[in-house]
Amino acid sequence: MGKLIGKIVTLILVTFVVCNILSMYLVSRYREPSNSIFWSKGSEEGYSLGLEAINKAKNSGSAEVAVIGDSVARYIKEDSGTINLATNFWVSMAGQYVLVNNLIEHSKNIKKVYLFVIPESLRNDLAGFGIYNYFVKPFYTYENLSYFSSDTIHRVRGNPFSIFYLMPMSKILPIFSVSDYSNNVRTIKSEYVSPTSMYYLRKMKELCIAHNVQFVVLPCPISKTRMGEYCSDNVQSKIGADSSKYQLNDIIQDYFKDPVVVEDRYFGPDLRHCKDDVSILYLSNIVYDKYLSDHSRHPKAQSLPISPVTNLLKAYAKYITDDCTRILKVGANIIVDSQGDDPRILLPYFMHSKDVMLKVLINSSCDTFSQFYYKTDGADEYSEINSVKCPIVKGNNLLSIPIKAKNTVGQLRFDPGAKQGKYTLKLFEASDM
Amino acid sequence: MLFNSLKYFMFLPLVYLLFYLVGDRARWCVLLAASLLFYATLNVPYLLVVLVLVTITTYGFGIWLDKADSPKAKCILLWSGIAANVLILVIMKYLPFLSENLKYLSTLISLKTQIQPVKALVSIGVSYYVLQAVSYLSDIYLEIEKPERHFGSFALYMAFFPKLLQGPIERSGYLLPQLKKPYVFSYDNMRSGMILFAWGLMKKVVIADRFALMVNPVYDNVHACNGVQLLLATYFFALQIYFDFSGYTDMALGTAKMFNINLTNNFNNPYFATSIADFWRRWHISFSRWILDYIFKPLQMQWRYWKNWGIAAALLVTFGVSGLWHGASWGYMVWGVLHGAYMAIAVFCKPIQKRILATLNVNHKSVTYKIFNIIVVFNLVCFAWIFFRSKSIQDSYYIIASIFRSFTNANAFVFGDFITYDYSLIHQSLLLCTTLAYAITVFVVESNGVGFAMNKLLAQNTLKRQSVYMILLLSLLFLGIVDNTKFLYLQY
Numbered sequence: 001m002g003k004l005i006g007k008i009v010t011l012i013l014v015t016f017v018v019c020n021i022l023s024m025y026l027v028s029r030y031r032e033p034s035n036s037i038f039w040s041k042g043s044e045e046g047y048s049l050g051l052e053a054i055n056k057a058k059n060s061g062s063a064e065v066a067v068i069g070d071s072v073a074r075y076i077k078e079d080s081g082t083i084n085l086a087t088n089f090w091v092s093m094a095g096q097y098v099l100v101n102n103l104i105e106h107s108k109n110i111k112k113v114y115l116f117v118i119p120e121s122l123r124n125d126l127a128g129f130g131i132y133n134y135f136v137k138p139f140y141t142y143e144n145l146s147y148f149s150s151d152t153i154h155r156v157r158g159n160p161f162s163i164f165y166l167m168p169m170s171k172i173l174p175i176f177s178v179s180d181y182s183n184n185v186r187t188i189k190s191e192y193v194s195p196t197s198m199y200y201l202r203k204m205k206e207l208c209i210a211h212n213v214q215f216v217v218l219p220c221p222i223s224k225t226r227m228g229e230y231c232s233d234n235v236q237s238k239i240g241a242d243s244s245k246y247q248l249n250d251i252i253q254d255y256f257k258d259p260v261v262v263e264d265r266y267f268g269p270d271l272r273h274c275k276d277d278v279s280i281l282y283l284s285n286i287v288y289d290k291y292l293s294d295h296s297r298h299p300k301a302q303s304l305p306i307s308p309v310t311n312l313l314k315a316y317a318k319y320i321t322d323d324c325t326r327i328l329k330v331g332a333n334i335i336v337d338s339q340g341d342d343p344r345i346l347l348p349y350f351m352h353s354k355d356v357m358l359k360v361l362i363n364s365s366c367d368t369f370s371q372f373y374y375k376t377d378g379a380d381e382y383s384e385i386n387s388v389k390c391p392i393v394k395g396n397n398l399l400s401i402p403i404k405a406k407n408t409v410g411q412l413r414f415d416p417g418a419k420q421g422k423y424t425l426k427l428f429e430a431s432d433m
Numbered sequence: 434m435l436f437n438s439l440k441y442f443m444f445l446p447l448v449y450l451l452f453y454l455v456g457d458r459a460r461w462c463v464l465l466a467a468s469l470l471f472y473a474t475l476n477v478p479y480l481l482v483v484l485v486l487v488t489i490t491t492y493g494f495g496i497w498l499d500k501a502d503s504p505k506a507k508c509i510l511l512w513s514g515i516a517a518n519v520l521i522l523v524i525m526k527y528l529p530f531l532s533e534n535l536k537y538l539s540t541l542i543s544l545k546t547q548i549q550p551v552k553a554l555v556s557i558g559v560s561y562y563v564l565q566a567v568s569y570l571s572d573i574y575l576e577i578e579k580p581e582r583h584f585g586s587f588a589l590y591m592a593f594f595p596k597l598l599q600g601p602i603e604r605s606g607y608l609l610p611q612l613k614k615p616y617v618f619s620y621d622n623m624r625s626g627m628i629l630f631a632w633g634l635m636k637k638v639v640i641a642d643r644f645a646l647m648v649n650p651v652y653d654n655v656h657a658c659n660g661v662q663l664l665l666a667t668y669f670f671a672l673q674i675y676f677d678f679s680g681y682t683d684m685a686l687g688t689a690k691m692f693n694i695n696l697t698n699n700f701n702n703p704y705f706a707t708s709i710a711d712f713w714r715r716w717h718i719s720f721s722r723w724i725l726d727y728i729f730k731p732l733q734m735q736w737r738y739w740k741n742w743g744i745a746a747a748l749l750v751t752f753g754v755s756g757l758w759h760g761a762s763w764g765y766m767v768w769g770v771l772h773g774a775y776m777a778i779a780v781f782c783k784p785i786q787k788r789i790l791a792t793l794n795v796n797h798k799s800v801t802y803k804i805f806n807i808i809v810v811f812n813l814v815c816f817a818w819i820f821f822r823s824k825s826i827q828d829s830y831y832i833i834a835s836i837f838r839s840f841t842n843a844n845a846f847v848f849g850d851f852i853t854y855d856y857s858l859i860h861q862s863l864l865l866c867t868t869l870a871y872a873i874t875v876f877v878v879e880s881n882g883v884g885f886a887m888n889k890l891l892a893q894n895t896l897k898r899q900s901v902y903m904i905l906l907l908s909l910l911f912l913g914i915v916d917n918t919k920f921l922y923l924q925y
Binding site for chain 2: 011
């Protein structure tokens with residue numbers, strides 16, 4: 001029996017050493033941002049998500065504005081002046097603090113940091129099953145230990161497997177995923193904002209002030225249903241009360257002051273994340289218009305060159321459609337194939353403060369009507385009032401539609417029809433009026 | 434707790450330590466207490482009550498059977514004992530199914546009384562030890578075995594934790610003597626038990642659970658998948674269920690071996706079977722022997738005057754019951770009857786098959802012919818698995834139709850579509866290749882049986898052996914899926 005126990009112990013020790021050596025190699029591969037084999041979705045997403053954000057924070061280039069926060073903030077589009085480091089709820093404020101530190105340390109250009117989080121993120125007290133994969137694996141390293149409070153380290157070390165957490169094998173072996181913090185939950189009696197969030201929000205604010213960086217905490221656009229839930233749970237007053245009580249007034253006092261509330265249809269089943277590409281763009285534009293308006297706007301990347309006549313057919317690759325609609329190029333024509341009865345296309349931005357005449361030669365597979373939507377200043381959504389509707393018949397239709405630029409902001413939305421079918425665009429031009 | 438959980442890795446050494454330290458007289462107490470604790474950790478209190486009820490009932494009926502004087506009294510006691518156990522099983526497992534179908538029938542015939550469907554109860558392990566109880570009573574009736582007088586030993590026979598949740602279904606004559614034998618520490622048994630356990634764990638968490646990643650997204654959403662995806666998912670499911678169940682069996686056998694107890698090996702390379710009958714001699718062996726001895730043979734004897742029709746009828750009933758035992762749904766029933774139909778058709782076709790082979794001058798012992806049979810049998814088994822795995826009969830029909838339709842559509846196959854798990858294509862390909870490589874390795878290693886492979890390994894020098902152990906451990910640590918995945922056969 002003694003011989004057997006001795007052999008088992010020896011095997012375990014050797015395996016331990018080999019595991020760590022192999023893991024060290026794999027961790028170094030994970031940290032390579034271009035390594036597509038490792039940077040995949042699925043169970044490794046937590047790790048690669050955090051590592052990608054840290055890498056980006058260290059290489060923010062000339063960006064002046066940084067967006068950090070939850071997964072709901074990941075749809076906010078980047079452009080030349082804005083960098084998006086949004087991760088996930090489970091990263092917690094401790095992980096966000098690490099990102100801000102890396103950002104400020106490695107960039108001289110950053111002027112503003114926006115933290116976009118759902119209210120629930122403020123409650124995150126480093127407890128729950130996602131904490132290991134999304135926080136401990138990417139952020140809890142020797143490099144970052146100095147950023148964490150003794151309370152945070154104590155909470156991490158409270159887990160039975162924590163002695164391995166700084167070793168390479170804990171970043172790689174799936175077996176460590178079974179560790180969770182569910183037994184480590186602190187019962188917060190009355191506060192909405194968790195002690196962990198309170199501490200790191202304060203730290204982020206102080207760090208930003210020390211480096212002349214503005215730090216703003218905001219909610220992303222919220223669905224109507226979720227807003228109703230927050231209202232009935234008195235979330236706004238709870239956050240306000242915590243902010244007064246724990247001297248966070250300068251940080252989250254105005255968090256819920258003027259949230260953007262949007263129709264549920266733009267969100268997926270959880271009513272938090274965007275449903276499709278059209279929704280992503282739409283909500284991203286709202287965030288830019290409302291909060292980042294003094295910075296370069298997303299559609300700039302998609303705007304077409306100025307010309308007396310703009311051929312919109314050539315820019316078909318930049319059309320953004322809903323889930324049920326496909327765009328196909330056949331010869332010189334563009335076919336819009338819609339499986340749903342409400343095909344929608346967001347056109348690339350091309351309005352340059354001029355009145356334009358849109359000329360469309362459209363072949364429809366059925367009798368229906370085409371509609372162009374535009375948004376005016378202050379409008380959050382497209383509406384029937386700000387639209388031009390043209391009935392079309394089965395076969396070829398030539399449409400001439402004037403759009404007044406002074407009232408128009410953002411991108412035009414084009415609904416080729418109101419029925420399932422194929423719509424062939426043979427001519428699609430915008431010319432000065 | 435399950436074999437592939439961290440709790441079990443702490444539970445087993447503690448139980449063994451206690452077992453080792455106490456004397457022979459108390460060892461059955463340690464194992465029995467451990468078995469009951471093992472069952473209790475499932476957190477379903479009434480399961481323990483059911484186990485105790487089945488144990489007491491079977492023990493009592495066993496003693497009375499032995500004491501009964503007349504054949505009539507014996508017969509009554511036997512059927513009463515069997516009925517009592519089967520009634521427990523029906524209540525635990527089949528009431529929801531029966532109530533749903535009665536409700537459907539009542540709506541068909543426009544009955545005024547509303548039949549409310551009954552909520553399903555957790556019945557983990559019940560199917561297995563009820564069959565064990567029935568075989569115990571039958572063996573006493575047939576005077577093959579004597580009843581066990583020591584209640585503790587009998588209770589341990591029923592509840593022995595390595596085989597409690599998913600079998601093997603052990604005969605009393607095979608297991609009871611081993612449980613009562615004095616224990617002498619055996620280095621070889623301990624070592625081979627641990628290796629077998631690790632081997633089984635590897636089959637489960639590295640191979641079966643990875644195939645599950647490829648099967649579940651397809652079978653859970655069949656209408657969103659094309660025929661090629663459904664076909665591949667079916668083949669992957671065949672591999673998943675084999676590695677899952679045989680992995681569990683190896684873990685059970687390995688655990689028992691550490692206590693110097695040999696359980697029945699349930700698998701013998703079933704996918705290399707050359708006929709359906711051969712398949713059932715290799716798949717879930719303890720169960721197929723049970724249905725052969727206690728259902729098929731009595732029925733065949735009863736209907737022997739119908740000759741081939743009698744055999745066919747006995748096969749259909751036997752495998753219909755087998756399907757129903759696996760689960761309370763029409764899908765399982767169809768799966769079982771399909772296997773019965775395969776065997777029944779084989780009975781009638783045997784003379785025709787011999788004539789065809791003779792006419793074509795085919796040597797039935799040739800390797801080519803064997804390979805052909807293996808491929809045919811594997812596909813027949815996979816066809817039946819469709820009904821086994823699908824959520825409903827309608828889904829099964831849809832899958833079959835899609836598979837056959839896809840062969841008429843030249844554009845059906847898109848390489849990147851065949852796995853729907855949310856990984857990049859290169860990662861999906863790596864996942865599939867790794868899993869297939871492991872699966873092929875297991876098939877090669879086990880081609881002459883696990884025992885043979887074990888002996889060969891233990892005959893190697895220390896360096897080679899330690900290298901194999903290291904590779905096994907590293908595979909478990911780096912590739913094992915560890916999110917508390919259940920065993921497939923746990924639900925039956």
